[in-house]
Amino acid sequence: GAVVSQHPSWVICKSGTSVKIECRSLDFQATTMFWYRQFPKQSLMLMATSNEGSKATYEQGVEKDKFLINHASLTLSTLTVTSAHPEDSSFYICSAVSRGGMNTEAFFGQGTRLTVV
Amino acid sequence: GQNIDQPTEMTATEGAIVQINCTYQTSGFNGLFWYQQHAGEAPTFLSYNVLDGLEEKGRFSSFLSRSKGYSYLLLKELQMKDSASYLCAVRGYSSASKIIFGSGTRLSIRP
Numbered sequence: 048g049a050v051v052s053q054h055p056s057w058v059i060c061k062s063g064t065s066v067k068i069e070c071r072s073l074d075f076q077a078t079t080m081f082w083y084r085q086f087p088k089q090s091l092m093l094m095a096t097s098n099e100g101s102k103a104t105y106e107q108g109v110e111k112d113k114f115l116i117n118h119a120s121l122t123l124s125t126l127t128v129t130s131a132h133p134e135d136s137s138f139y140i141c142s143a144v145s146r147g148g149m150n151t152e153a154f155f156g157q158g159t160r161l162t163v164v
Numbered sequence: 165g166q167n168i169d170q171p172t173e174m175t176a177t178e179g180a181i182v183q184i185n186c187t188y189q190t191s192g193f194n195g196l197f198w199y200q201q202h203a204g205e206a207p208t209f210l211s212y213n214v215l216d217g218l219e220e221k222g223r224f225s226s227f228l229s230r231s232k233g234y235s236y237l238l239l240k241e242l243q244m245k246d247s248a249s250y251l252c253a254v255r256g257y258s259s260a261s262k263i264i265f266g267s268g269t270r271l272s273i274r275p
Contacts, residue, residue, distance in 0.1 A: 053206075081263060090251060090268040091207070140206055142263065153197070153255075153263050158206040 050074055051143050053156025060131055060163055067127045068159045070141030076121035077143035081153065082114075085138040097124045131163040166190040168266035170252050175272045176242055184237045184269045186252035194261065197253040198226050198237045201268070207251055210237065239271075247273045 050073040060066050070080055078099050083091040095105045095116050103116035115127040124143075128135055140158040168188045176182040188196070195214040199207035213219055213228035213235060225238040237250055252266040 083265075088270075090249075091253075091265045093262055093264060096262055138204075153253075154209075155199075155206045160204075 051077075051141065051154045051156040053141050053159055055159055056157055057160040058162070060161070062132055062163055063130055065127055065129045066131055066161060067125055068139055068141075068161075070124045070126070070143065070156050072122045072143045072145070072154070075143075075145040077124075077145060078121065079144045080118060080124040081142040081144075082116060082124075082126050083140045083142065085140060085158075091140060094126075128161065131161070133163045136161055136163045166254060166256075166262075166264045168252055168254055168264060170250075170266045170269045172267065173270045173272070175274060176239075178242055178244060178273055178275050180242050181238065181240050182242060182271065184239075184250050184252075184271065186235045186237070186266055188233050188235075188252070188254045188266075190233075190254050190256065190264075192256045192261065193230060193254065195255045196226075196228055196235050197251075197255070197263065198224075198235075199251040199253065199265075201249045201251060203248075210250075242273050244273050244275070247271060 052071045054069045080097040082094045085091050094109045095103045097103045097116045097118040099118045099121050105111045118124040141156045142153040144153050170186045197212050198210040201207040211226035218227045223240045228235045249268040249270050251268045253263050255263045
């Protein structure tokens with residue numbers, strides 16, 4: 048199956064700093080990538096939908112100035128958590144849909160566990 | 165808006181069969197996914213249904229009824245390693261539409 052690589056797998060950062068998470072589709076072009084956040088024992092909550100070459104669409108309650116998303120190419124989307132605080136500690140997962148993929152699955156990255164201390 | 169419901173927890177016995185139900189109400193529909201997620205790991209794809217009916221894949225089968233807004237995941241010959249969360253997710257009308265997840269069902273398998 049298609050591969051989505053997410054980096055880093057885990058990161059610990061100090062409160063107030065920014066963290067960038069990368070999501071790459073390795074063997075297909077992804078016109079759309081989704082960013083999810085998952086707190087312990089909860090399901091995946093969609094944060095934003097990222098379309099190549101255009102601004103991301105954020106879900107209600109997600110601060111776009113805090114969670115900066117850039118989908119610069121058909122194979123790369125990045126999520127930057129700015130001025131991170133302990134409550135931002137979570138598991139962040141990206142998902143990519145292939146170009147022209149009306150009826151295809153969404154492929155997930157490995158996830159990034161962010162801990163803000 | 166979209167609403168996806170599935171049971172929070174289920175328990176089943178090794179070797180048995182279990183059915184996990186999912187009901188949804190969405191504005192537009194272009195497919196329903198089932199994912200398996202072990203604790204601390206990313207979800208892994210199990211099935212995708214866009215047409216009504218049953219799709220069988222080894223020990224796992226998934227059923228969809230679009231008119232009823234209903235799907236189920238059937239797991240046969242349960243193994244201890246099947247203990248995981250099972251996530252139902254629905255995709256909107258276009259390929260760029262959001263994929264929204266249900267709250268997930270935590271399945272525990274007992275010997």
